[in-house]
Amino acid sequence: MDFRQELSKRVLVGEGAMGTLLYSHGIDHCYEEMNTTDPDQIEAIHRAYTAAGADILQSNTYGANYHKLKRYGLEDEVSVINRKGVELAKKAASKQAFVFGTIGALRSIRKNDLDIEEIKRSFREQLYSLLMEGPDGLILETYYDLDELETVLQIARKETGLPIIANVSLHEIGYLQNGLHLNEAFSRLDALGADVVGLNCRLGPHHMIRSLEEVPLPKNAGIAVYPNASLPEYVDGRLVYEAVPEYFGSSALKLREQGASIIGGCCGTTPKHIGAVKKALGTLAPIKEKASKARQIEIIEVDKKDQIPAIHLQAKTKRTILVELDPPKKLGIEAFMAGSTSLRDAGVDSVTLADNSLASPRISNLALGIKMKNELNMNPLIHITCRDRNLIGLQSHLMGLQTLGLNEVLVITGDPSKIGDFPGATSVYDLSSFDLISLIKQFNEGLSYSGQSLGQRTNFKIAAAFNPNVKYLDKAVQRLEKKIACGAQSFLTQPIYSTSQIEDVYQATKHLDTPVFLGIMPLTSSRNAEFIHNEIPGIKLPDSVRASMASAGNDPVKAKIEANAIAKELIDATMERFKGIYLITPFLRYDMTAQLTQYIRTTDKEKPAEVIEHE
Template structure:
């Protein structure tokens, strides 16, 4: 009879299997399908992959269930088959492993590095449902792999320990050895998991053998539990529409010996690895006798969990006042000027100069609003700052950039000294001028606010230290033009909880609604900039009311604009806007004026009107 897993890795270095997903891709199965569904629709294919690994020396097989949870399967309409798919995955792996092999029920991260896209309550339900199915089919242990933060991995581990005392392997997906996404050093993270019942702690995915070697070495002589490693086959390359990996099987064999010498007890492969890679690992470790695990070694005690306080404590007291500082003291005006849709910036810069003279406190630039392609607001923001001295306030949409691009974009803002941003979801790409482009939405508006404020703590999206702290002042968008204002305020409260410093509303066209907004948000200790967008014509009014999301005009305003075009229409638009400003200034210090169709003269007039109504002489704060 074979020993149980705990005995097996106590005395030996076990050989794990290699990749399933990328191997299926190499076999011709396309990206975009559920590879886990193949447990039901093509079990012979999954069996073939498992057997290939067993034939070259794999002793431990992972069930083909990495993404077989309710959340992931629901994307393919398979959420009702969680138990069926997981149990089938275990049966196939068990048949392939034979009497001497071990089968681990594979459970992957659900959040995938997005810390709040699935609630803690849902995580517990989804993990428990999947793990119960794996246990019911008789696995030898559970493998929790490709996790990015301690919080989610702890949740999954707690579900296993609620249901079973079988061995549990916990693996982080690491870019480097610094910290997890939620701010723990690796030794702190591993200590926590050991205390919560993990039997083996290790690393998989995201990096090749060299990066994983550094991760193991970072633990030094603190290893008091077995360690596992399942590296990728090096860095992925994208050539002629195909993903390729370059690390050779021979290299994996060499690195396997080095891992074993460091005390690693399970060595396998992740993305890009094949049976050839596992064959070389097996050859290299044949007859290898590991040193006993020193169970008296204890990992470093964990530091208190990192909490991002959303403060800019590295900012000197004599810094230039932020928009938030100003609006707490007096009426403050932000004006939006859309970047051009062509390469001519002359009119845009003339508008910026005119608004500077009018005394606007910040010029805000949308990020391809309505999904229409416009010039980079980062470039124009820098030009405004450099050539006029005005403060640029830049919108950043979740639509156009993945996590990599978003952090890179924000790091660029920081380097340019642009520190005021407005986080928005962004209109779907398919409704813009390039409908064939993709909407990314790696982040929600809540998450992007939280991640930007994390940069203020000097921590990258990946959890890696950034050597210094950013100083972003982050705004959040608020749409009050809804049927149930209370529900919109509840959504706003979540953005404030995520770290928003101020609020900018969609344009409002009803004085009564302005009063209602004040009443509904009175409990919030948060500056609000009330949106005012002067109408340019009767047709513009009808278009905004009927076709643009988040904008509603009152019947009275629509009636006043009917049939008005050209200068006559703009004059009435400014008149209506002034009436709205009168009401807004009773309740809010912040006024957010949106310029229609580059008619910046309208915004100049309204800005000057705010100063006239407030009795303030125009001495705007400009950067030197």
């Protein structure tokens, strides 16, 4: 039988889930490994789907790539597991069924976990292993990132003339996670040579039907749909799918009406669901014409005066001063508010509020930020870490910040929880700092992570972290440039303690238009200096600085005098090259950063404007 001919004559029935079926049997380890350790069970599941009427079987190789197998110490078994997966599906298939080699996506919401070159290498290894067993075609499934799918589809199309099914997964009805409409995604995959374009996973039949309503039939490709059985329920620590097979079968007819020429099942589906699909479809042919609904596009009006592109750099004659003031670890904010008032009166442009720095719980910076804004008429810059909130929490947090009018943010990865007060707490890291910067930029365009409209645009000014305390500064600048590409509009650095390092940072970043705020954190004692030098990764104090602080001994007055002199020398060097300065308050000693702010303001008045070079 020729797959392409059969596809034009009748709606083909795909296989149902493998992983969730094994999971329901109490198996919770690597499913792909079972191709070699328990082949009889895998073959039995394939046979059950064959008996239910599946026309297309998929090899049990969804996650049989180097990176996912490595989690189980199986990275050297890529070839044998993939080849065995095709072999088992072939043994179970009827003479009328096709066997497709399955390759799943590597990227999910964490787009930056793997770069595209590593994805290519891993994909080729799995692809070649599958092709060695002579499948009837390939199915690329559960791709949230269209860039990844387009990349691997081109590789596969170059290497084989076999039929290829290319399936994306949606976060929202009709839209990929980057806001691209499903119709555009299908058109691009069709143009790249996919025989079938489609949807699988995450959504059930109802939402997949709705997703296809605005999609016309592709020019060349067929459409595949592999819905989940339903939304899952979490019962006694396990995910349970409750969809009735008969409903799944009746939904297949509606999916056909929307252009589906292959209908199978994903998470939660069983041979009973596939049997219901087969019974409902019989020998029906795919539709040849379709009137799709007009796509509804929401236009978001923007008032340009509300769109502030970046942290304000002041007029040519005035320096921009940011000061970090850590929220308290304990309840009671009198000292914090007094410090904020002192900094305001000293002339700071914005007070930055850390987000549970060093992975230790502190009073919410959002709560303090709104109090500063409302009670002191101050302009807080809110730090946001990737550590403490999952994707749901991050999006909710951003919408809350916008609602409260707190629009200046600093995106940081966040120290891992194991270094903080609660080392057993979970570090989330659903998104990298690059991903979060991109998400906030997308919010400024009026789109959520899923690509759906937010109803209005946000006007966040996006700052990012820049660590110059590294061995290879050029590599750090490359990382900075990558953040700019993601949407970063300004940078705050970690503290610097060397005037020569300030010059190095200037030379390395002077080609950029993006403002860089040099971090300066005054020392408090010789012991503090030795701690930073010896125990803070990446920061080394010059011998002269350590000696100066040591000369003060245990006298706090002398220590403050030495610390101020060191900080002022660093400030003077920064003012020769940079227009922005980022003062970091040590241990809530706001008197130190207030005095340094006054020093900067006084020096600004005395210093000719044309000396300021770097903006």
